[in-house]
Amino acid sequence: MLKGLMNLKRAEHISDEQLMIRIGDGDRTAYKMLVDRHLRIFLAFAARVIQDRAEAEDIMQEAFIRVWKYAANWNPERGARFVTWFYRVVMNLSIDVKRKRKPTIELDEAFEIKANGPEPDESLSDKQMAAGLAAALEHLPQRQKIAITLCYFQGLGNREAAEILEITTGAIESLLVRGRKRMAELLKGQRKEFLKETMK
Amino acid sequence: MNDKELDMFLRAYQSETDQPPSQQILDSILTVPDRITQGSWLLYLRPWHWLDSMMPKVVGWAMTCCLGIYVGLLSPGGGESAMDEEYYLYDQAQVLLFEDMDFDPRETG
Structure with missing residues (x-):
């Protein structure tokens, strides 16, 4: 129980960028943590841009597929913030969907x-x-x-x-x-x- | 409409559009690692991967080769080596030497 709480406390201090590095190594727990942290915020963002909840969910699915695929190429030395990169991914996917309808x-x-x-x-x-x-x-x-x-x-x-x-x-x-x-x-x-x- | 009223609209919109994700989408996203291969050797079997990653390299090498041949042809000598030129001149000099030779009638008898 105590160990679990300590792990949880430690997990809160792991940055998104560090999680991306772990995801790049195939760490599924890190992937789950990233989804838990960001899904709601970015789903709301996609839904606000395209104004369609169902399509926004599809966009989030595609966005997290890119996270999983791209994580192996994530370069921490470039100094890019995960949130900035992910906003751009979701924004571009939303714009593409919007253009088509x-x-x-x-x-x-x-x-x-x-x-x-x-x-x-x-x-x-x-x-x-x-x-x-x-x-x-x-x-x-x-x-x-x-x-x-x-x-x-x-x-x-x-x-x-x-x-x-x-x-x-x-x-x-x-x-x-x-x-x-x-x-x-x-x-x-x-x-x-x-x-x-x-x-x- | 003043700023205060507009802010009311903005707040209403913000709260209306801030809903938790459905369990279905959450489950679907969490199973992405089971369904999607993460940049492995399987990627090399897909034709689009070759087009995406190999084509620029192939084009780059081909252009480098063409440039090398072009520069090689433009350089002086036109491909003939220095050694060939010396032999050629040497042969020519020999021929000329024999043509200009004065024969002494006493030697031939």
């Missing part, structure tokens, strides 16, 4: 998604707000959308997001400002129309 949800349709109960006042339910924002995100240019996803939903700093997108921090800030402005414009118009209809 048509846009799904229109902005005016998004607010029509009904919540579980009736809406007594002017407020929108979380589900409606989320659907509205998802539709607004779909209307943004890809880089703006990914910058917003990384910084606002994935909780990354501007520097980390800039590293993933391979642009400067200034460029990230600019993408965020323009993205926020555009989303506010899109949501403002649609929300008013929706409220007018529900108040009738």
Whole structure:
């Protein structure tokens, strides 16, 4: 029991990069640890970029296949961070999937998604707000959308997001400002129309 | 829409899209090591591997050979060795020597 706890404590201190080296040697326990650490965060990222949960799961499957295959070539001397590399892998896979399919949800349709109960006042339910924002995100240019996803939903700093997108921090800030402005414009118009209809 | 309202939308979207992975996908991902071979000798049996990894090397070697032949042909001498040239000149000198030789009539009698 005590030994197990000590192993668990030690495992927490192993970096992702060290785990990659172990995975490269065929260590399945290290692979499992990496999956446990990152699956939820990156699945949410893929789902936010492509806005389809089932496809996001397929992407994660492919991404972890690449981890398993690529780990043998992982070079710790290059100083690359696993998280940055993996964000790029998931981002590129998501962009590929997105390119192959048509846009799904229109902005005016998004607010029509009904919540579980009736809406007594002017407020929108979380589900409606989320659907509205998802539709607004779909209307943004890809880089703006990914910058917003990384910084606002994935909780990354501007520097980390800039590293993933391979642009400067200034460029990230600019993408965020323009993205926020555009989303506010899109949501403002649609929300008013929706409220007018529900108040009738 | 002001910043505060937009932040409400962003928070709602964030919480709606942050769901734990299903057991099915977790199991499927955890069995990847059982299903996928990790960069072993089996890779060399796949034709695309040869195309991917061997073709650049083959093209590189072929170009190096072509460049070597081209440079070799351009260099002075055109492939004839120095020793051949000396022999050739030596033979020529011999021929010339015999052609210019003055015969002494007394010697021939």
